[in-house]
């Protein structure tokens with residue numbers, strides 16, 4: 220069965236355009252995770268719950284731009300805030316009221332944030348948060364869960380998408396760079412920890428405590444599907460990092476403002492020292508940031524402008540586009556919609572309906588599938604194995620997932636990206652009918668790949 224055949228038939232213009240794209244940019248895409256077999260479709264437009272490609276196919280969207288689209292595409296309040304700002308102010312490199320209002324809203328909504336700075340991507344947010352934590356503690360190492368993605372900079376691209384051989388022992392995984400071009404010395408500053416394994420996490424953190432500046436971790440590991448914390452793992456990490464003088468950074472780039480008005484930290488009831496956010500905070504625009512306890516964030520003092528020992532000994536954070544008026548306007552409009560009304564009730568209810576419905580559909584077909592989700596976010600693992608540690612995800616059948624995804628895409632439903640390590644979402648414009656239709660399509664696709 221050629222699972223790509225129907226997709227190819229429906230996308231002749233994209234197939235052709237892919238050749239043109241590949242002659243200007245590697246793999247024909249702007250970001251590695253957009254490349255897939257046989258080729259990506261190229262997008263014409265997006266509206267509400269749908270994306271239209273250049274062949275005119277309309278896809279029911281659960282990819283949702285990998286997370287930012289929480290209110291549906293082109294939510295009217297976000298769009299008009301952006302349009303109004305575009306006519307008022309482009310960019311000035313002088314601070315604006317709108318950016319300050321956005322940051323006030325972030326601070327008001329997020330339990331851990333007393334001070335905050337804006338950035339343009341999750342990658343920038345985690346990079347700067349790590350620097351500030353290193354500055355605050357005067358230590359150089361960071362710990363991160365093996366398998367976790369925390370952005371595309373050198374310190375984050377460690378022990379993610381690595382082979383079993385490269386990662387080595389589950390009790391104390393090796394730090395290994397993903398891909399080439401990353402100096403090997405960077406790995407010496409990173410200690411991977413096994414998520415949900417309290418005993419070995421504790422051993423690793425105690426061993427390196429004198430050098431360890433920060434633990435940077437997702438509250439729920441959506442960067443490898445959907446790994447939920449178990450047995451009080453985060454409460455344990457909160458206590459241990461406090462005891463050892465390690466800054467606890469929650470990477471809420473994926474979960475921030477999506478799992479509730481107070482993000483995952485409100486939902487799980489654990490308060491980290493620092494938090495990074497992006498994606499849903501901007502409702503589709505380039506909004507990101509990081510924040511935390513005041514005394515930690517005040518490591519950021521422009522050199523020569525601090526007092527006492529801070530004089531010329533502080534962490535740098537800057538960027539031409541930080542707090543861009545368009546981003547600030549989009550972020551403020553998004554958070555105002557999110558913080559009032561029924562968005563979370565709606566997306567969480569539809570999340571339960573979708574992900575529970577997918578598990579039921581798989582069970583009816585008799586295919587080995589484990590669907591994991593929290594609220595509006597989840598993933599379908601092609602295995603009946605229990606999934607709670609990163610290495611459990613290796614049980615899932617990557618190829619079968621890609622085939623299932625393509626079958627559904629050929630029926631115009633996008634279940635995220637065609638990779639087992641991704642996840643997908645519900646959004647405010649989704650309806651019960653759309654979700655039920657998606658489950659029917661998924662069931663047919665499960666049947667097509669079950670052998």
Ligand code: PLP
Pocket residue numbers: 285339340341342343345368369370371437442470471472473497498
């Ligand atoms: N951190 C997490 C948990 C992420 O999922 C991502 C992106 O998917 C990032 C950081 C990086 O964010 P960005 O792609 O905006 O650089």
